[in-house]
Amino acid sequence: MLTILDVLNHYLGFFNVNARWKGQVYTVLASVGNFYILYLAVRHIQNGAYLRGALLALAFLLILYGAILNIVYYYTKKTIKWDVSPKLEKMLGGPQVAKTATDNKAMPYVPANGLYDKKQVLPATAISDNDMAAELTKVVDQLREGGLITENYGGLSEKEQLAFLATGQPAIFANHPGTPLPYFKLEEERGGLAVYGGMNEMLSSRLARIQTVGLQPVDLALKSYNLYIASVVVTGGPGKTRGRHALMPVEKPYKLAVELAYTKK
Secondary structure (H helix, E strand, C coil), X not given: CHHHHHHHHHHHCCCCCCHHHHHHHHHHHHHHHHHHHHHHHHXXXXXXXXXXXXXXXXXXXXXXXXXXXHXXXXXXXXXXXXXXXXXXXXXXXXXXXXXXHHHHHHCCCCCCCCCCCHHHEEEEEEECCHHHHHHHHHHHHHHHHCCCCCCCHHHCCHHHHHHHHCCCCCCEECCCCCEECXXXXXXXXXXXXXXXXXXCCCCCEEEEEEEEECCEEHHHHHHHEEEEEEEEEEEEEEEEEECCCCEEEEXXXXXEEEEEEXXXX
């Protein structure tokens, strides 16, 4: 089975295969192959090799546990509260996480459109029709395939996620606090503003239109201010919300969180 997985991984490497689809294939193969381990465990026990049989049975149960978690993750986009993988990741990857945090502190992320004084930046409401929402979904798929979306809830524990939701937020998303768009621009059209963006300028498409700037409708804001796009962050998708007793999985459409810089005309 390991040989089959290795050969499959080798040949799929020649193609631009969606990572989620690849994970689904590996999960099915590993789940089927795991029952061969169960067969070996039974045969060893029948032949009197109780210790070896017990160890094989334990390996079967551990692989079965991992396979169930993968099936839930890859086929439903949900999570299970008794999933220990985040704790293992935190235990094994703690030093690297700390190193990354230190590196990020030393070399802060600078948006492609530059830095603006927060006193001159306003949040904007960006809305998307069906066509623009479809384009945004394509962009998200490209970001995920490029490894640019981190879906670990910002490294927050379940307790920290509950604390975040307690502030009045309706949901916390897997890519919390959001994924910066690699390329974006603001264009004026028909008396309003539209946001274009994507992986790069060549793949850019119309993703949303601005409805309000701060508390003003966009048409009024354009009469009084020169507007510049400061940041565009993708939010939404799989996430969690507060349930009666624990966190519950939720799925929301992807949307853009946009900030605009301004100067008076």
